[in-house]
Amino acid sequence: MGNLEIRDLSQSFPREDGTELTVLDHLNIDVQDKEFVCILGSSGCGKTTLLRLIAGLDTARAGSILLDGEEMKGPSSKVGFVFQEYSLFPWRSVIDNIAFGLEMKGIGREERYRIAERYLELVNLTAFRTNYPSELSGGMRQRVAVARALALDPVLLLMDEPFGALDAQTRNMLQTELLDIWEKTKKTIIFITHSVDEAVFLSDRIIVLTPRPGMVCHFVTIDQPRPRDRTSTEFAQVRRHVLDLINQKCSIQ
Amino acid sequence: MGNPVRKNKDRWLGPLAIVLALTLWECYAILVVKNSFLLPTPPDVLSAFLELSQKGILLLDFQVSMLHFVVGLGAALLIGIPIGIAMGWNVKINAFMDPIIELLRPIPPLAWIPFAIIWFGFTTVSAGFVIFVGAVFPILINTYGGFRSVPRIFVEAGRMLGCTKNRDLIRYIAFPSALPSMVSGIRVATGVAWMCLVAAELFGVSNNGLGKNLWFYYNLHRMDCVIVYMIILGLIGLAIDMAFRYYIDRYFLKWRTGEVA
Numbered sequence: 001m002g003n004l005e006i007r008d009l010s011q012s013f014p015r016e017d018g019t020e021l022t023v024l025d026h027l028n029i030d031v032q033d034k035e036f037v038c039i040l041g042s043s044g045c046g047k048t049t050l051l052r053l054i055a056g057l058d059t060a061r062a063g064s065i066l067l068d069g070e071e072m073k074g075p076s077s078k079v080g081f082v083f084q085e086y087s088l089f090p091w092r093s094v095i096d097n098i099a100f101g102l103e104m105k106g107i108g109r110e111e112r113y114r115i116a117e118r119y120l121e122l123v124n125l126t127a128f129r130t131n132y133p134s135e136l137s138g139g140m141r142q143r144v145a146v147a148r149a150l151a152l153d154p155v156l157l158l159m160d161e162p163f164g165a166l167d168a169q170t171r172n173m174l175q176t177e178l179l180d181i182w183e184k185t186k187k188t189i190i191f192i193t194h195s196v197d198e199a200v201f202l203s204d205r206i207i208v209l210t211p212r213p214g215m216v217c218h219f220v221t222i223d224q225p226r227p228r229d230r231t232s233t234e235f236a237q238v239r240r241h242v243l244d245l246i247n248q249k250c251s252i253q
Numbered sequence: 254m255g256n257p258v259r260k261n262k263d264r265w266l267g268p269l270a271i272v273l274a275l276t277l278w279e280c281y282a283i284l285v286v287k288n289s290f291l292l293p294t295p296p297d298v299l300s301a302f303l304e305l306s307q308k309g310i311l312l313l314d315f316q317v318s319m320l321h322f323v324v325g326l327g328a329a330l331l332i333g334i335p336i337g338i339a340m341g342w343n344v345k346i347n348a349f350m351d352p353i354i355e356l357l358r359p360i361p362p363l364a365w366i367p368f369a370i371i372w373f374g375f376t377t378v379s380a381g382f383v384i385f386v387g388a389v390f391p392i393l394i395n396t397y398g399g400f401r402s403v404p405r406i407f408v409e410a411g412r413m414l415g416c417t418k419n420r421d422l423i424r425y426i427a428f429p430s431a432l433p434s435m436v437s438g439i440r441v442a443t444g445v446a447w448m449c450l451v452a453a454e455l456f457g458v459s460n461n462g463l464g465k466n467l468w469f470y471y472n473l474h475r476m477d478c479v480i481v482y483m484i485i486l487g488l489i490g491l492a493i494d495m496a497f498r499y500y501i502d503r504y505f506l507k508w509r510t511g512e513v514a
Binding site: 055057074075077079080081083085087088089090091092093100101103104105132133134148149152 | 406407409410411412413414415416417421425426429430432507508509
């Protein structure tokens with residue numbers, strides 16, 4: 001299962017002059033099990049803050065986050081995280097990066113390699129099992145990061161602009177691969193992006209946030225069947241709709 | 254420069270320089286200085302080397318010096334690394350320790366020799382102590398620096414993967430991340446330790462030792478023997494540094510290959 005409920009979530013940071021900077025303001029979001037949700041919003045709207053709160057990396061000022069009815073306090077093995085920057089451990093080979101979480105769980109070497117191997121296959125990098133991250137391209141590194149996050153078999157996968165630093169071709173390829181992986185593993189995915197194209201291509205539902213303080217502005221459900229054709233009229237219509245939301249209704253009044 | 258064929262072709266230039274330097278030394282000693290006390294010739298040094306090795310004294314000196322070196326460097330590692338880790342990981346410990354470290358650090362290691370002698374007498378520990386003082390700070394500072402600059406994202410990635418206890422974060426994330434910095438600190442420390450070794454031995458902490466007998470033969474005005482010891486000290490120092498460059502870096506830090514570091 002992977003039902004996520006976010007209730008009245010608020011986050012603020014102290015400013016130098018003593019006042020509070022409100023980043024998220026009474027956010028309410030429900031994400032269904034196995035749903036692929038993209039969170040869209042202009043930079044600075046608190047997308048990453050939201051994701052870090054769900055991950056348990058930071059603590060919210062107010063509100064609650066429930067995963068399958070259980071309140072989230074701190075990082076949990078039920079939640080996987082793929083970071084925006086390169087987060088692979090450079091001193092570990094690809095296979096040992098993927099097996100890291102299993103190692104922390106105390107799973108024996110043979111067993112954890114057997115599991116890691118499966119995820120290595122899932123991201124099509126079997127040939128690179130003993131390579132170090134410094135020897136991989138940007139796209140490969142993010143594929144390893146996805147495999148590493150999946151190896152612990154979380155119910156919820158959080159992705160913070162994971163393909164933001166990649167070139168357009170690699171990005172499109174990884175989007176297709178990610179959908180393929182999602183079909184196979186059936187995780188709930190919350191994916192942050194500022195690319196409308198990416199959000200429309202990937203998600204079941206797009207959540208558009210307002211600029212600071214971040215509030216839910218609009219939900220857009222996309223029921224086009226996958227694989228979606230980026231050049232189709234339907235695709236363009238959804239894109240225009242979402243773009244209009246960002247530029248008008250959901251921008252600073 | 255990066256061309257391997259070209260590099261191979263130029264390999265004879267290094268040995269050529271050494272041969273030239275030896276020839277120059279020989280000519281200068283024979284034609285200009287003309288005094289084997291002020292400047293012994295290379296053949297003088299070679300025969301002094303043969304004389305000393307026949308006595309069997311060089312091997313013993315080497316062993317005694319290595320013992321001093323290992324005691325001093327070992328103590329520096331045992332004390333410098335844990336303190337460096339504690340200071341790098343914990344802000345409070347850092348705030349507490351930093352003033353003491355900063356006050357002790359600028360004191361030249363050789364200034365500790367009087368206390369080394371009255372505390373430990375003319376013993377191995379005494380020599381080891383002076384070497385320890387020289388070696389501990391580069392190790393400590395670089396360990397601290399390495400732990401300070403562990404990228405936050407590695408710690409967070411670790412936490413998301415179930416590595417949440419402080420001890421595990423240090424062992425699995427911070428330590429490997431800080432290792433390159435620690436290794437370069439240890440490398441600097443071996444250089445400093447080697448310099449302190451000679452000075453520590455000059456004060457007669459032992460009956461043998463490369464530094465001890467360098468001084469002994471100076472007192473006998475056997476400058477040819479002094480040069481033998483100088484060359485041996487230099488070569489061992491070089492060997493230690495090479496061990497770092499070619500073995501330790503490659504073995505422990507092989508993951509950095511391919512990085513522009």
